[in-house]
Amino acid sequence: MILVTGSILAREETFDDVLRSSLEHVERSRKEPGCISHDVHVDCQNPMRLFFFEHWTDEAALRTHFAVEDSKVFVRSLKGRIVETSGTKIYRAEAIPR
Template sequence: MIVVTGSVTARADSFDEVRKLSLKHVRRSRTEPGCISHAVHVDCENPLRLVFFEQWADRAVLLAHFAVPASRDFVRALQSLADQATSIELYEATRLERL
């Protein structure tokens, strides 16, 4: 499984638009093949920062997700609305056990 974390900090005047675009992106991404989970949350310490947490079946389906035109459009839109550079990190994960 591939775990993706990311974040964007919106400008105060663009937060509502960033939130709207992020929710649209998350809901669309959840319908893609290989998407296990995809969520966005508001950072409790910085209410202008949105944090993404995603789980994908494997690297191939994640790369397919990145290639979807709507995904590329989403990233470009965020960059124009962000106060700081966006971040994204990928991790390969294996479940050790379920408690």
């Protein structure tokens, strides 16, 4: 399993637009093969920050996701609309026995 986290800090005047784009990206990504979950959350301490949390079956599925043209378009669309990005962090996780 692969876990991915990241965050972006939107400009106040672009927040609604960035949130809408982020939600569209999340909904589209959830339909990709290998996506277990893909979420975006508004930070309760800084409401201009959006936090992404993704769960993928394996590295191949994640690489495919990053290569999808719509994913690239989403990332490019953030230029000029955000103040900063935390960068993507990728974690390999073992399944937790039940």
